[in-house]
Each structure stands twice: as C-alpha cells, then as structure tokens.
Amino acid sequence: MATLTKAAVIGGGVIGGGWIARFAQNGLDVAVYDPDPQAEAKFGRLMENAAHAFGRLIDGARPRLGAIRFVSSLAEAVAGAEIVQESAPERLDLKQRILAEIDAHAPPEAIVASSTSGLLPSELQATMTRPERLVVAHPFNPVYLIPLVELVGGARTAPATIERARAFYAALGMKPIHIRKEIEAFVGDRLLEALWREALWLVQDDIATVEEIDEVIRYSFGLRWAQMGLFQIYRIAGGEAGMRHFMAQFGPCLQWPWTKLTDVPELTEALIDKISHQSDAQAAGLSIRRLERIRDDNLVAILKALEKEDWGAGALLKAYRAGLAGAPAATPAEPLRLHAAEVPEDWLDYNGHITEHRYLQVLGDATDAVLAHLGLDAAYLASGRSFFTVETHIRHLGEGHRGDRLGVESRVLSADAKRLHLFHAIRRERDGALLATGEHMLLHVDTKAGRAVATEGAMAERIAALAAAHAGLPAPDGAGRRVGERG
Known part of the structure; x- marks a missing residue:
C-alpha cells in the first residue's frame, strides 16, 4: 500500500x-x-x-x-x-x-x-x-x-x-x-503516434478498414507486445544469433519505400467521416461503457494470465498482490478477511442470482487466501508439500446479484498435524447480509508420494497460532451441519 x-x-x-x-x-x-x-x-x-x-x-x-x-x-x-x-x-x-x-x-x-x-x-x-x-x-x-x-x-x-x-x-x-x-x-505516445500515422494512411488509401487494422494488431503482434515488448521479440526473431543477426537481416528494409511515417494524411471531413462510420460499424451497437467494461475484463484476464507465468506486467501484479497480503488484515483473535470479489454478469444464473458453482469459486479462492496467509507459496509447493481439500459443505442462504461486492470472513475451526478445518462466511458488503457459508476439511500432503504428511517448521507454527487464536471465538452458526439437517 x-x-x-x-x-x-x-x-x-x-x-x-x-x-x-x-x-x-x-x-x-x-x-x-x-x-x-x-x-x-x-x-x-x-x-x-x-x-x-x-x-x-x-x-x-x-x-x-x-x-x-x-x-x-x-x-x-x-x-x-x-x-x-x-x-x-x-x-x-x-x-x-x-x-x-x-x-x-x-x-x-x-x-x-x-x-x-x-x-x-x-x-x-x-x-x-x-x-x-x-x-x-x-x-x-x-x-x-x-x-x-x-x-x-x-x-x-x-x-x-x-x-x-x-x-x-x-x-x-x-x-x-x-x-x-x-x-x-x-516515449509511449511517440511510439503510438508512429503506428497511428501509418494506420491513418491505410484507411485513407482504402487498403484496410479500421476494424481490419485492429484485427491485424490484436491477432498478431499485439499479443506479442503485451508480454514481451518490441526489442525482445525481434531478438527472438534473429534466432540463435540474436539481435545483431536480426538487424543485419531486416535493417535494410527500413530504407525501402514502405512507410509514410514522414507524412500524415490531411484530416479532411471525408476521411473523418470514413473513420467514424467504420468505427460505428465495428462497435456493432455496443455503448462506450460496455466497451470499457469489455476492455477492462480483457486486461484483467491478460494480467492474471501473465501473473501465473510470473512475467512482465504479471510479475508486477504478483509483487503488488504479495505486498497487500503482507499487510495485517485482521487482529489474530478475529476472523481473517483476506478475500473479496465483485459479482460480474457471467456469474448469474437464469434467475439473475449468483449460480451455485460461483459460490464454490469464492470459497475456494478464500481458502487459497488463507493458505497464502499461512505461507503456502511457490517455494513451499516446489518443496513437494501442499494442501488438498477432501470435504466441503456449502449452505446457500441469500441471493447475490450483479455488482454486489462480496467479502469473506475466514476462520480455523480446528487443526492438527495433518488436517486443517476451515469455515468461511460470504457476506454482501453493502448491508452485511450472509449469503453463503462453506466448511472445508483440508489434508496436508506430500505431492510426490501422494499421501498425507504432518506439517513442519514455520507452517506448523503459523497454523497452530491461528487455530489457538480462533479457538476462543464463538462457534459459527452452521458449523458441523449435515445436508438436510433441520434447525
């Protein structure tokens, strides 16, 4: 922060x-x-x-x-x-x-x-x-x-x-x-200006429409640029000999009369009308706000995909998220509040409510947040240790709708050397309404041997400390219930 x-x-x-x-x-x-x-x-x-x-x-x-x-x-x-x-x-x-x-x-x-x-x-x-x-x-x-x-x-x-x-x-x-x-x-706008000038000429000369130019970008070099930029991509294009070979092979092309970067088309009313009409057709009736939402969702997906690879803007996001997770989220004797989510359109079922598998997604993400809080990171996984969920019980208690902001309260019900018993409560932030609870039993496993093993060292100490802190909290309503139980 x-x-x-x-x-x-x-x-x-x-x-x-x-x-x-x-x-x-x-x-x-x-x-x-x-x-x-x-x-x-x-x-x-x-x-x-x-x-x-x-x-x-x-x-x-x-x-x-x-x-x-x-x-x-x-x-x-x-x-x-x-x-x-x-x-x-x-x-x-x-x-x-x-x-x-x-x-x-x-x-x-x-x-x-x-x-x-x-x-x-x-x-x-x-x-x-x-x-x-x-x-x-x-x-x-x-x-x-x-x-x-x-x-x-x-x-x-x-x-x-x-x-x-x-x-x-x-x-x-x-x-x-x-x-x-x-x-x-x-720098950024200077680079964009060069591409923009060339694109204007391509539209002016009826070589490509605005939609076709955008498709060329987003289906080809735009994908490469998003994660590796310009010079590193060209280094790869030079093969084993790298950038020096690329420059020697393709450098002479810069002298060929391909480009009109030294000039810019006059922005006549006719050209402005052409671009505007083509842009309207490309939008296909989508509002600016809807296009912004699509753009943002796509950017989030790209950033999170890069985060999994620990590369480029994704590595930056990973470091930023780690810094946020390192900040104290709650006092030790209080439920952890480590995960939140906002309900998007594609989480809704035919009734306009959050569909049931999305509640499981939120609960699973909350479990991941607790494990990260306890120290389960890439290094821990690389050591051959992890946690597997072996039992889950979900209660659906309320209706969530598009745009609702959800917060999850998480606590440890019990823990021993091999087991971690968690309970999550999903609440709507604007009114505190309880929408769902999830109770989960996790086993600590040796992923190479495929069997449950005891936690050790710092992980064992953090789990024991959190379980002890949460042991004094009142038992949450619904914990230990079976499916169909009354009262």
Whole structure:
C-alpha cells in the first residue's frame, strides 16, 4: 500500500477519474476539484467500472477504499495533500495557471504531478514558486488498470522529487519509468503516434478498414507486445544469433519505400467521416461503457494470465498482490478477511442470482487466501508439500446479484498435524447480509508420494497460532451441519 495517505486530483475527466480510482482503491483519501458541474456524476459511472475491474484483479487481501470527496475550490482540494495530481486539459496556458495556484496552496512538501501527455515539464513549472517539486507523471488509460507511468522532470525538478514519485507510484502497483530527457509526447505516445500515422494512411488509401487494422494488431503482434515488448521479440526473431543477426537481416528494409511515417494524411471531413462510420460499424451497437467494461475484463484476464507465468506486467501484479497480503488484515483473535470479489454478469444464473458453482469459486479462492496467509507459496509447493481439500459443505442462504461486492470472513475451526478445518462466511458488503457459508476439511500432503504428511517448521507454527487464536471465538452458526439437517 502507498505510504502517502492524502491525495488531491485537479480535473476529474477520463484520466483524472482514473487517478482518483487508483488512489482510492489503494487506500488514499482523495479530494477532487473539477469546475464541470457534471464531473461528480460522470465519475460515478467511471468508478463503477474501476471497482469492478479492481475487484476482479485483486481478489485477495486489499486496502480499505479511500474516501473520495468533490470540493468547490482548488485551494480546498490541495489543502493538506501529500501528492497533487493535475489532470486538466492539454493547454499550456491553462496548466501553467493551475499549477501556479496549486503551488500557492499545497503544502510545501507535497509532490505536484502533471498528467500531461505531451507538454514539456520545464514549460509547465515556469510559473511555479517551488518548481523543484513538479514532475510529469504520464499514465495510460485506463489508469486504474494499466501499470505504466512515465516520470519526466523539468530543468528545475529536484532528483529527490523523481525518487519520491517513483516510490509512490510503485506502491500503487504501477511501473514507473524515468524518462531522462524531456521530449514532446515522451516515449509511449511517440511510439503510438508512429503506428497511428501509418494506420491513418491505410484507411485513407482504402487498403484496410479500421476494424481490419485492429484485427491485424490484436491477432498478431499485439499479443506479442503485451508480454514481451518490441526489442525482445525481434531478438527472438534473429534466432540463435540474436539481435545483431536480426538487424543485419531486416535493417535494410527500413530504407525501402514502405512507410509514410514522414507524412500524415490531411484530416479532411471525408476521411473523418470514413473513420467514424467504420468505427460505428465495428462497435456493432455496443455503448462506450460496455466497451470499457469489455476492455477492462480483457486486461484483467491478460494480467492474471501473465501473473501465473510470473512475467512482465504479471510479475508486477504478483509483487503488488504479495505486498497487500503482507499487510495485517485482521487482529489474530478475529476472523481473517483476506478475500473479496465483485459479482460480474457471467456469474448469474437464469434467475439473475449468483449460480451455485460461483459460490464454490469464492470459497475456494478464500481458502487459497488463507493458505497464502499461512505461507503456502511457490517455494513451499516446489518443496513437494501442499494442501488438498477432501470435504466441503456449502449452505446457500441469500441471493447475490450483479455488482454486489462480496467479502469473506475466514476462520480455523480446528487443526492438527495433518488436517486443517476451515469455515468461511460470504457476506454482501453493502448491508452485511450472509449469503453463503462453506466448511472445508483440508489434508496436508506430500505431492510426490501422494499421501498425507504432518506439517513442519514455520507452517506448523503459523497454523497452530491461528487455530489457538480462533479457538476462543464463538462457534459459527452452521458449523458441523449435515445436508438436510433441520434447525
């Protein structure tokens, strides 16, 4: 979790709203100022998507949700803030005016970060009394899911500001990259601009439609880029001889007249109409909000798949999740609260309620969270030890619906050298309603020998300590029941 606790966001549009969501989901209290009278209503819709995505991405221990409040002035927003994220429209004069006002009212030690996608930080800090605390922190949409943030300092930015910003954004589960020279549009957008220019020419010259271009990207090199980038992929393409062979073989192609990157098509009304009509056809009636939800769900799936491989953005997610799990989730004598989930559309049955196998999924994930809390990690599994569930009893007590936020309370009913007896209660967070309980018996096993064995060392000690702490709790209702038992 981020060590800072209080943030201000100036500008609550798409990027500013994404920052608000990422900050709040990481436990920061956020004060927001945006002169648009509809800003709070628009943000509410964005926050729904962000909460849904974050709930699917981080399904174990999570920080508390930070408080979000919209205020009536910039000065009120930045009062007491430890970091101020400026996300105003891309106009130099407007940003300079806003940054000067932030500088005048924010605490002297606060980091001032601009979300600009192209303006030079040296120009942005020109009107500031304390220019040394200004850093560009350029994210990518959706900010609450995409981990990259480009950090760029201006001529008068203090090196300590860059380091403080790097540590802060890393604690949010992001990947801060320090761009050492300030250039227009930085690195990410410069690369995107090259592809965008070429794509515009392909549409202009009727070589491909917008949908066909998107299909080329998402069915080919987009898949490679998502997990290995550009240069490492080309290194592989060079075979055993690596990058040097690739450059020698394909470098001459750069001189061929394939590209129009040195030019850009005129954005005439005819070209704009062509692109707009093709884009409408590609969307096939899906709303922007629905497309955002599809995008977010796909990004979560990709990130979690990479997490299993401990690679790229997935390795970053794994480290972030481990940091969250390492934070104290509950006092030892209280039930553990290690797992939460939000109910998506595909969890519902024909009655519009959570289907029964999804309750088992939530309970299984809660069991995994308890085991991780006890120390079951990749190293433990590699040693040939694990836990197998041998018996489960589920009670379905309430109805969960799409969008419900579920929290699980977990406790140890009993434990001995080879057995771990767990009980989970699934509650709806907004009203505390008990929706289901799960009782599970697990055996500690030697996975190579295929038999139950005693726990040893730190694992045995942690299980014994947790079982002893939970032994003093009142027996949970429903524990030990058989199927069909009355009363």
